[in-house]
Amino acid sequence: xxxxxxxxxRVGALALATSALLFAAFPLVRPFxxxxxxxxxxxxxxxxxxxxxxxxxxHLMLAAAFALLPVGLLAVCGAAAHGPAGPCAQRGVTLGIAxxxxxxxxxxxxxxxxxxxxxxxxxxxxxxAPALAWIYxxxxxxxxxxxxxxxxxxxxDLARAVWRSAALPRWGGVALAVGLALWLPxxxxxxxxxxxxxxxxxGVWLAWDIWRGASERGRTNEERPVGAGALRASRA
Numbered sequence: 001x002x003x004x005x006x007x008x009x010r011v012g013a014l015a016l017a018t019s020a021l022l023f024a025a026f027p028l029v030r031p032f033x034x035x036x037x038x039x040x041x042x043x044x045x046x047x048x049x050x051x052x053x054x055x056x057x058x059h060l061m062l063a064a065a066f067a068l069l070p071v072g073l074l075a076v077c078g079a080a081a082h083g084p085a086g087p088c089a090q091r092g093v094t095l096g097i098a099x100x101x102x103x104x105x106x107x108x109x110x111x112x113x114x115x116x117x118x119x120x121x122x123x124x125x126x127x128x129a130p131a132l133a134w135i136y137x138x139x140x141x142x143x144x145x146x147x148x149x150x151x152x153x154x155x156x157d158l159a160r161a162v163w164r165s166a167a168l169p170r171w172g173g174v175a176l177a178v179g180l181a182l183w184l185p186x187x188x189x190x191x192x193x194x195x196x197x198x199x200x201x202x203g204v205w206l207a208w209d210i211w212r213g214a215s216e217r218g219r220t221n222e223e224r225p226v227g228a229g230a231l232r233a234s235r236a
Contacts, residue, residue, distance in 0.1 A: 007075055010210075011071065011075075012210060016206060017208070020200045020202065037136040042129075044129075046132060050114045050117065055115060062111070069096075076089075076093070077090060079168050080168060100147065103147035162206075172201075175198050179200075
């Protein structure tokens with residue numbers, strides 16, 4: 001008897017596609033500044049951008065992207081976790097969700113705390129200037145990097161499971177995994193734009209196949225893996 005999918009395929013596909021598109025849009029909306037945590041002028045350079053509406057909007061988008069990503073990864077796991085690829089897919093989604101849990105606190109700080117610091121500095125509270133450097137040099141960055149490492153390993157495992165199972169587009173899994181593995185706030189804007197586009201391409205590609213697979217399964221009323229590729233393979 002087949003293992004039930006962790007989430008409804010269409011719900012997972014919609015979450016994955018939305019998350020991927022938000023990741024793609026984030027570096028296009030986010031304002032960038034030179035991040036030198038040892039610079040005495042960090043607050044002076046960063047505060048106008050931290051207090052801007054575009055910073056808040058971009059990071060709210062990022063928070064939503066990370067909130068939806070676990071549902072999307074569960075949908076990919078549900079499509080790929082069949083046969084010998086099952087343990088790899090399950091390990092990948094476990095590591096990926098654990099990594100997301102460690103990254104989200106840093107996203108919250110950048111979304112809600114840093115704009116307040118920037119606004120206070122612009123309002124003349126100059127004594128708050130060291131707070132930005134202390135935040136970036138503190139444990140937040142270490143925890144975030146550990147989370148990103150777990151997310152990268154988990155995404156790679158999911159990509160391997162997709163490749164072995166052939167239940168979903170193989171290169172879609174590769175694009176998503178590479179994009180998530182290279183998602184790093186320290187990289188320059190052009191790299192992050194390309195990285196976001198990779199996540200968008202891979203996520204939407206996989207989501208479309210999961211959605212089509214659910215539609216085909218609904219029409220045929222067959223209990224098969226949720227990916228359209230898996231349905232095609234089952235009929236061969």
